[in-house]
Amino acid sequence: MMKEHLSIYALLLLLLFAACNGNNRKLEYALQFAGNNRGELEQVLAHYKDSGLKYEAARFLIENMPHYYERRGIPVDSGKAALATVDTTGLVLPALVERWGHPDMNILEKVYDSQVITADFLICNIDHAFDAWKSRPWNKYLSFEDFCELILPYRIDDEPLEEWRSIYKKRYAFLLDSVYKGTDVVEAAATVGKCLKEEGFVYNWEFGLPHLGASFLLDHRMGTCVDACDLTLYAMRSLGIPVAVDYYLYSSETRKGHTWNSVRDTTGAFWGMWVTDKEWKRGQVYRDGRKSGKIFRRCFGDPYYADASADYFPDTLRVKVAAESPEYLFLGIFHPKKKWVIAHVAEVCNGEVVFPHVEPDAIYGLLEKKGDGSFATVDYPFYFDGKSPHFYVPDKEKEESVVLYRKHPLMAWIGTYLDEIHGARFDFSDTEDFKRIKYTYQVSDTPSVCYNEVLLPVRLKCRYVRYQAMECKNTNIGELLFWEEGTRLYPVTVEGPPAENPVNVSGRMFDDDPLTYYSTRSPGATLLMDFGTQVEIDSFVFIPRNDDNFIRMGDTYELYYHDGKNDWVSLGQKIATKPELTYDNLPHGALFHLRCLTRGEEEQVFHIKDGKQVFISNLSYVR
Template identity: 25%
Template structure:
């Protein structure tokens, strides 16, 4: 339902200027139109606040809350959720806790379903002028009193500090005022601590709000009050919470996400601090290493805790509408648009995280009917998922800013179906495109399925005993003993390809661990000859 509403609204919105967009939004307000007019009149004598009010009003038709006229009450569910956690002393998701939370979710399945089927109603139809005026004044006060951000451009303020909501469907309360009273004095001066350290003090304040490991993940979190009560949620839940908290103190932060990872069956959502010169991502839940994610997400490194992360795309949730893509093309049917691109409030920010490559595709001559758009897909959750769109011009299409070290499939998307238009290909770490050839012949293949460590601490228990382990090449007949490699804390737990410069021949390979000696004969290691006659060990 909400996608249909977006699709219809976007067609009308796409050709409008700002003033026309405000007129469009006020018309969409119906009986609530006079509230928007009151706001504009209230700020007639304040040019900057009037511009901020117009920014909000012109986009409010695209933001929604739940129309809970049926009064679906989930408070009893939340009370029982908190009681279970209290019984386990708010420990970090022990197995019995997860089992009880899942049972609670099943017991309230009817109420949860009823809440999920509630209609959406746009903010422009429901928000009252008095409440929004209060939010605008509070945002300006937080911005102007923050010594670190008060010189930020007005456009940045409007996108990241001014908004009254950072997630659709959340109950609009006076939570920004509550957060402002809690934290705003932290940023009144710069004495004694850095900007990031002051942000840390806020994040640490909410360290007891934890990731739920999917226990009861269908239980809706519909307000700040609920989230602070049950204290468990998903990455997306904590991300909107963080953005609301930080904006309340005049800090510009974003909610960024990778809808489909390039090398894992997963998506991910996180936060980033936005400054005029840089993007500083951090893990939404409290993490002692939360500021390392700029490096983790650069599509080059392998993290000792989380392993190898490769993103095809990173998008950013925005309050404003981004009038690009098939959603704003009046000639495209909504059935021919992937769900990701039915959201008009996302912006591609991949180049803020990693080096990208523009990919050009020529539509094969054998394809007679060519639609207006093509998509690049990554393989995720056992299917190909569209991750970027491209406009087809004269049978050519360019996909802008693709992540490297990722495999892609070019395809059409018609009536909800993926239709491949070429072979899969790999974009190398240096940006080269390598197409996978298709053969009618069959052959035996070796499939390696590495185990999965849910808790990063488990990974550390594996890698730590191996630190400073030497890989030794031995030739007993010639009395040769060479140190070929030393394992460091940057080694990958899944696979390491080690290039060996030695030209000597070995009949065995030893791993000399600091506490014990393990012997692996050559049948246990793979020695591959390279063109330069060097060797690599896998």
């Protein structure tokens, strides 16, 4: 027994020495990576050599420093200058976006921190961070390890190196000196967050730039959700509030990721919030509504991220698997082109694979990794209800006939645009004063599709068409098409309320692009269209503002169902001749994917219930 204890003790010593040597190697690598700037980093270490935790903090920053750099170049400077012209609605001149909006990241210069950072800069950052840590009552519950991640870092990602703590503290210190003097860190974060929200932030997603940096964001409150999170992080950390950046990499509903901030309370729990959306509240779990599967937290130290799903999803997914399953299996989220995006990995144990803290009410696939690096499904996809997986197993002996209208969920904001045309009137007249109306058509219900054709009872001889929205509704119109025996008629002039911005003007209704639109925020708007001379109209089409994910006539579609290990199986291609597609050979109980082979990228899986398409989405429009 004594010998066994000695063996364990010897093993622990070996592990300890290995860890120490590993740390030394990591520090030495960082110093070597600094090249001619090594002396600056060594000066910092020497400055803190007898300072205990400050020395450890300096080591933490220096050891991870080779990972960080600033992206520099004229395209970045010009892109930020262009972004700074964004108006209050989030719009910027398209020519500026086209020229400067998306610089090639590969040609930008990478200026590594290790090779340019000064000792004075790093010492200033560490001293200010420690002052912020020690000066706040809630931080007596914040461990040194959490301090290193949530307050100490001198940068976020690839933004310019700046001494930001003092300027942000000067700007916002009054909030914790006079507005809120309590000891609740969540209330403190809510106080700062409320101020940031009131100061405003203009969103624009047209630019693909590196992180904008502390001084730019302080002067120009604009950018993406990432930039809003950066601004929040600078403000919070400068005041000693421990805040992180949480994110998901991919949502099948948007094919994009999203970021927000989370504050750590004195119990170690994190509470997330997108600061320009709502206020921070303890017990309020932030979600943007999109399905994401897993949530991660950005870290300054290696491995530079952590699984934060436990703060958002309490449910554990357990799936029974075949005995011949590989050692590891992967959890996949649907992607219309890549087929699946990997969200998590777990080891197979006793015929079961367990994924802790997985988002419920979502669809997943279970995959294995092949020798060539690709992934393949090992079973049918399933819906996870928070307790058990429910597999979509196709019954090929039982086929259904279904009419399909969309390839992607009808999101709530698109449903709102459709509803805005409900109750609107189209009046036809040969006089500008409309004292002699020859015909009136009123939209009697919210359209269920975007392409709405109206066949007039007789061919109307007229010069003017008037559109009148209901008094309580705004106007968002994608296209108006007027026809005379198959010939498109275009009005010479269109008069009405001004567009809400310089882009979405009335001409957008006649440009043959259903994704562009005329928009005004004048409830009950009246539009007067003058064809310049008398015309004969036998039909017209109105297309509300939409996402172009309805069935589009003339486009080619292909429908698939998932057949487990056989992957996606085609049910055939069709060219749409109406704003709908009818299929008679859908296997009962399967999961489906409708692909548009002509255009577009937004597609989502669905199943059939009571003869109708059902998309799994929290953001769907509900009438």
